[in-house]
Amino acid sequence: MNAAYAIVALPLLGFVINLVLGRRLGEPAAGWVGTAAAGGSFIASLVVWVTMLGKPAGERVTDLNIFTWFPVAGLHANAGLQMDPLSITMALFVTGVSTAIHMYSIGYMHRDPGFDRFFVYLNLFLFSMVVLVLADNFLFSFLGWEGVGFCSYGLVGFWFQREVAAVAAKKAFVTNRVGDVGFLLAMFLMFAHFSSLNYSAVLGTVVKGHATGLLTGTPGAIDGTTATAITLLLFLGAIGKSAQIPLYIWLPDAMEGPTPISALIHAATMVTAGVYLMARVAPMLHYAHATSWVVACTGAGTAFLAATIACSQDDIKKALAYSTVSQLGYMFLAIGAGDYVDGIFHMLTHAFFKALLFLAAGAVIHAMANRQDMKQMGGLAKYLPLTALTFAVGWLAISGIPPLAGFWSKDAILSSAWGMNKVLWAIALVTAGLTAYYMSRQFALVFTGQARWKEARPAEVHEASGPGLPAVAHEEAQPRDPTWTMAVPLVVLAIAAVLGGGINFPAWHFNFLSHFLSPIFPAATGATVSTGTKWALSVVTTAVALTGLGLGLTTWRTAAHPKLEPNFLRKAWYFDDIVSATVSGPLTAMANALAFVMDTKVVDGVVNGVATSLGLSGRVLRKLQNGYIRSYALGIGVGLVVVLVYLTFRTGS
Amino acid sequence: MTVPGPWYLVLAAVLFSVGATGLLVRRNILVMYMCIELMLNSVNLTFVTFARMLNDLGGQDSVFFVLVVAAAEVVVGLGIIVAIYRRRSGATADDVSSLKG
Numbered sequence: 001m002n003a004a005y006a007i008v009a010l011p012l013l014g015f016v017i018n019l020v021l022g023r024r025l026g027e028p029a030a031g032w033v034g035t036a037a038a039g040g041s042f043i044a045s046l047v048v049w050v051t052m053l054g055k056p057a058g059e060r061v062t063d064l065n066i067f068t069w070f071p072v073a074g075l076h077a078n079a080g081l082q083m084d085p086l087s088i089t090m091a092l093f094v095t096g097v098s099t100a101i102h103m104y105s106i107g108y109m110h111r112d113p114g115f116d117r118f119f120v121y122l123n124l125f126l127f128s129m130v131v132l133v134l135a136d137n138f139l140f141s142f143l144g145w146e147g148v149g150f151c152s153y154g155l156v157g158f159w160f161q162r163e164v165a166a167v168a169a170k171k172a173f174v175t176n177r178v179g180d181v182g183f184l185l186a187m188f189l190m191f192a193h194f195s196s197l198n199y200s201a202v203l204g205t206v207v208k209g210h211a212t213g214l215l216t217g218t219p220g221a222i223d224g225t226t227a228t229a230i231t232l233l234l235f236l237g238a239i240g241k242s243a244q245i246p247l248y249i250w251l252p253d254a255m256e257g258p259t260p261i262s263a264l265i266h267a268a269t270m271v272t273a274g275v276y277l278m279a280r281v282a283p284m285l286h287y288a289h290a291t292s293w294v295v296a297c298t299g300a301g302t303a304f305l306a307a308t309i310a311c312s313q314d315d316i317k318k319a320l321a322y323s324t325v326s327q328l329g330y331m332f333l334a335i336g337a338g339d340y341v342d343g344i345f346h347m348l349t350h351a352f353f354k355a356l357l358f359l360a361a362g363a364v365i366h367a368m369a370n371r372q373d374m375k376q377m378g379g380l381a382k383y384l385p386l387t388a389l390t391f392a393v394g395w396l397a398i399s400g401i402p403p404l405a406g407f408w409s410k411d412a413i414l415s416s417a418w419g420m421n422k423v424l425w426a427i428a429l430v431t432a433g434l435t436a437y438y439m440s441r442q443f444a445l446v447f448t449g450q451a452r453w454k455e456a457r458p459a460e461v462h463e464a465s466g467p468g469l470p471a472v473a474h475e476e477a478q479p480r481d482p483t484w485t486m487a488v489p490l491v492v493l494a495i496a497a498v499l500g501g502g503i504n505f506p507a508w509h510f511n512f513l514s515h516f517l518s519p520i521f522p523a524a525t526g527a528t529v530s531t532g533t534k535w536a537l538s539v540v541t542t543a544v545a546l547t548g549l550g551l552g553l554t555t556w557r558t559a560a561h562p563k564l565e566p567n568f569l570r571k572a573w574y575f576d577d578i579v580s581a582t583v584s585g586p587l588t589a590m591a592n593a594l595a596f597v598m599d600t601k602v603v604d605g606v607v608n609g610v611a612t613s614l615g616l617s618g619r620v621l622r623k624l625q626n627g628y629i630r631s632y633a634l635g636i637g638v639g640l641v642v643v644l645v646y647l648t649f650r651t652g653s
Numbered sequence: 654m655t656v657p658g659p660w661y662l663v664l665a666a667v668l669f670s671v672g673a674t675g676l677l678v679r680r681n682i683l684v685m686y687m688c689i690e691l692m693l694n695s696v697n698l699t700f701v702t703f704a705r706m707l708n709d710l711g712g713q714d715s716v717f718f719v720l721v722v723a724a725a726e727v728v729v730g731l732g733i734i735v736a737i738y739r740r741r742s743g744a745t746a747d748d749v750s751s752l753k754g
Contacts, residue, residue, distance in 0.1 A: 627750025629685070630677050637673065 003051070004064055004083050006044035007091055008130050010037045015123035022116030028485075031106035034119035038102045038126055042095035049088050057519050060085055063136050063200065074195060082136030082199055086344070086520045089513070090133035090276055093348050096496075097268045097355050098126050100489035104359050105260040107486035108366065114158060118258070121158070125151035129269050133276060138187050138197040141277075145183065145241070148270045149176050155265060156257040168253040175250040179240015183277075186233035193226055203283045207522075227284050231291040234281055235298075238274030244302045244332060248325045249576055255317040259362030262317055267324045267358050268351035275331040275347055279521070282340045286522040296336025296420060300427045303329030307434035309572045311441065312565035315372050316361050319442050322572075323398065324354055326431060330413050333428060339416035340521040341514045345504050346409035348513075352500045353397035353406055356493035360391035363486055364446060367479035368453060374442060375559045379451035383479040386487055388447045390494040395443045397497040399436035400545040407542070408501030415537050419529045432541055433548040440552025449557050453479075661702040668695035680745035682734050686727075693723050 014037025022030045052060050061084040069077040081087075102122060109118050128147025135141040150173075157169030187197060194202045206227070238244070243251035254266050265271070278285060278295060285291055303326045310322035327350045334343035365372055367384055381388040397404035400411065410432060417425040481487065504513035529537070555561060568574060624635075672691035679685055697716045704712030737749060 625753055627747075627753025629746045629749075633673075633676050637677070 003044040003047040004062075004081055004134070005066070007041050007048065007095065008081065008127065008134060010040040010044065011123050011127035011130065013037060015120060015127055018116060018120045018123055022120055025116065027110070027115045028106050030116040030119045031102070031109070034123050035099065035102040035106065037123055038095060038099040041126065041130065042092070042099045045088065045091045045095050048083060049092055052083065052085070052088060057515075060519065061200075065136075069140065075191060075197070077139045077197070078137060079140055080136040080198075081134045083134070084520055085516045086276075086279060087134050089344060089348070089517065091130055093351050094129050094133060094269050095126070097351050097493070098122075098129075098264060100492050101260050101264040101268075101355060101359070104263075104362070104486050104489040105258075107483045108260050108362055109258065110483075118155075118158065121151050121154045122260075122264070125155070125265060125270070129273075132273055136199055138190065138199070138202070141280075142183060142187065145237075145273060146180070148265070148273065149173065149180070149241070152176075152254070152261075152265050152270055155261040156254045158257055158261065162256070165256040168250075168256040172250040172254045175247050176240045179237045179247055179274075182233040182236025182240070186230050186237065189226065189230050189233065193230075199280065203281065206284045206287065224287060224289075228288040228290045231278075231281060231285050231288040232294065234277055235274075235291060235295055238277050238332075239298065240274070241277075242271050242274030242328045242332070243325050244274070244298050244329065245305060246575075246579075248302060248306065249579060251325055252318050252321045252572070255315070255321050259317065259358060259365060262321070263355045263358030263362070266321065267354040271324065271328060272331070272347045272351065275328065275335060275343055278332070278335045279340045279344055282335075282521045285335070286338070292336050292338060294336070295332050296417075296424055299329045299332025299334075299336055300417070300424045300431075301329070302326065303333060303431045304427050304434075305573065307431045307438065309569055310438040311434060312569040314375050314570075316364065316374050316377075316442065316446065317358070317372060319374070319438065320354070320357055320361060323357075323435065323438065324350075326435065327354065327398070330410065330428065330431075333417055333424065334413040337413075337416040337420040337424070338522075339413065341504070341517050342409060342412040342416060344517060345513055346413055348503070349397070349405035349409045349497070349500045352493055353394045353404075353497040356390060356490065356497050357394035357398065359486070359490055359493065360387050360394060363387040363482045363490065364391075366482060366486075371453065374445040376453050377446045378449045378453065378559065379447070380479060381447040384447075384481050386481045386490065390490040391447065392443065393494040393497050395439045397500075399439050399549055400432055400541060401436075401549070402542060403501065405497050405500035408504060408506070411538050411541055412504070412506070414541050415529045415534050418533070418537055429541060429544055433544040436545040436548030437552040440549050441556045444553050444556035445559060448553075449559070452559060658702055658706040661698060665695040665698040665702065668692075668698070680747055682737070682746050682749075685746055686730060686734065690723065690727075693719060 014034050017033050017037075018025070018030050022033075025033060061082065063080060063082050065078050065080040067079050069079045071077070102119070105118065105122065109115050112118065125148055128144045128151060130144070132141050132144030132148060135144060153169045153173040156172050157166045160166045160169070190202055191197055194205055196202060240247045251266060251271065255262050257266070285295075306322045306325035306329060310319050310326060313319040313322060327346070331343045331346050331350070334340070334346060364377070364380060364384065364387060367380070367387070368377060371377070393404070397406040400407045402408075414425060414428050414432065417428045482490075504511055555564065571577070669692050672688040672695060675688035675691070676685050679688065697719055700712040700716045700719070702712075704710060704716075741748065
């Protein structure tokens with residue numbers, strides 16, 4: 001089981017090498033070091049996974065203690081790894097997708113002055129992410145949780161010379177802090193109740209307590225209220241990390257980072273950490289029905305809201321970002337519906353096709369000399385055949401067209417939603433149609449129709465890329481498919497996006513992922529949906545998806561449909577403005593009041609007042625110090641008389 | 654014939670008052686100094702008187718302490734006075750007021 005250590009150690013090694021020697025290694029060696037570290041980590045994950053498969057289903061959980069992080073009065077915080085089906089599934093796709101994106105970045109970050117710095121962050125991110133998913137206790141997971149948050153900050157603001165990127169990075173970081181408060185409070189509460197933060201201890205207690213009917217009244221047991229409180233607080237953390245209502249606002253802005261970052265961190269891996277966390281505490285969530293409802297409703301609401309916004313975004317990456325938010329909503333819907341396996345399943349397939357879409361978008365942006373406005377693209381299929389093909393795979397996969405990956409997972413989630421609540425199902429269904437619609441719109445705008453970029457002037461180029469990238473005047477240079485380091489990951493991910501659904505193929509009792517993961521999760525809560533209903537639901541879903549697809553493709557042959565892009569959608573339901581008005585506005589006013597009234601008047605007033613009154617009394621009292629000995633002597637005499645009189649009267653009474 | 658104890662006390666009180674008044678009203682440092690000595694010795698007289706009246710040697714002990722302290726004080730004080738007179742002739746106590754607030 002030593003390979004488990006390698007999963008964590010290799011990215012750390014890559015990080016250290018790139019940190020120390022990165023500048024000397026230069027381009028592209030630093031990139032290959034990073035890629036090798038990620039690839040090695042992936043191979044190690046595969047080894048662990050295969051070893052695990054060789055064991056009986058009941059014995060697949062292994063706990064590896066690396067070292068005691070810090071022992072403090074009852075809390076033994078270990079840096080330990082827990083190998084179980086859930087964590088290894090996460091580790092596999094995280095390292096796998098990460099390897100592809102590392103490789104892609106070598107081509108994408110070509111000639112960027114921060115090339116080595118990029119891979120330092122990327123390896124550190126991968127290390128933090130595997131720590132997050134493999135840790136055997138909440139605290140160590142939280143280390144990874146914060147680590148990925150930090151790397152996200154560093155990478156969103158990678159081109160920090162541009163103010164908008166620096167601001168976006170700050171926004172991502174601060175918004176995540178809001179959620180982290182929930183995570184921290186949840187940990188405090190768990191420690192208060194279980195005296196431990198280990199997954200096995202906490203979740204084991206919950207399961208055991210329930211099995212013996214001792215949920216309440218026994219020390220160490222947990223009641224429904226506490227379970228609800230803990231899971232709700234954890235969900236607050238998940239909302240921040242996984243960009244759900246109301247904390248999703250940072251994710252679209254995070255698109256200011258380089259495109260591989262958008263693909264890896266802000267689509268495939270980090271943003272799914274919240275889903276992973278909720279899946280991890282599934283045994284507890286199982287007994288917190290209120291939380292389940294909150295999770296499901298938040299998920300469905302976010303899925304719908306973000307999908308509507310995605311329908312009218314012009315920026316190729318922003319549209320994908322809102323799509324990510326929407327798909328994350330699906331995952332939470334699944335988790336809330338008690339269908340944890342399909343939540344993870346959708347996370348997997350989404351990682352494939354969304355990373356693919358982002359990487360293809362990155363290739364488009366490169367070919368268009370850093371232009372990101374889809375309205376200024378068009379007709380690119382002819383010039384970028386490989387990119388168009390791979391993007392098309394991602395587009396069909398996310399739209400839920402059988403037999404691509406997205407269909408299987410989305411279909412499973414929809415049937416779970418049906419089992420939980422018909423309204424949630426309806427929302428999810430509409431969202432599925434919207435998804436197909438906005439992705440088709442995107443495909444049509446970018447790859448078909450008029451080549452609008454030919455008329456556009458270079459001055460309108462979106463400067464989302466770094467200062468080091470060559471500003472190729474595209475009138476002279478034809479848009480071209482990317483180099484092989486970028487092309488290979490595209491193809492690999494495209495294959496994964498086509499076949500990825502197969503890992504949980506729901507026929508002939510295959511359901512590999514379900515069988516693999518089911519020992520970890522409690523049995524699904526939702527009413528079981530019969531096979532006939534499932535078939536009917538699949539047909540409906542596919543029909544809706546195809547309708548959306550057709551509408552999107554036919555409508556967006558031309559770029560100008562202002563009626564279909566109402567302003568409130570372009571402005572994302574004015575959510576940012578509302579937040580600014582309701583949160584930032586009063587906060588700014590309060591800060592101003594504190595800074596210019598409270599501080600200057602009250603605090604400074606007290607300090608200055610003390611000084612002034614002391615000076616004043618000094619000025620008065622110095623008159624007594626007149627330098628005449630006789631007056632001092634008189635003072636002594638008078639004082640003596642006073643004391644004597646006092647003593648006399650006191651003893652006299 | 655012995656003088657009764659209270660007479661000594663009255664004498665001591667008169668001496669003390671003379672010394673205190675002199676200290677307050679005179680400007681000459683040397684005279685003020687003598688007034689202090691007068692006050693100290695009036696206190697000594699009181700001590701001795703009470704020692705006799707109460708038949709307690711503690712009062713006489715205190716007198717010795719006062720004498721010793723007074724002697725030491727005279728040494729220091731006269732030194733300061735001489736130093737002052739060296740710098741300025743005929744100065745009164747009120748002239749030495751450079752430490753006033």
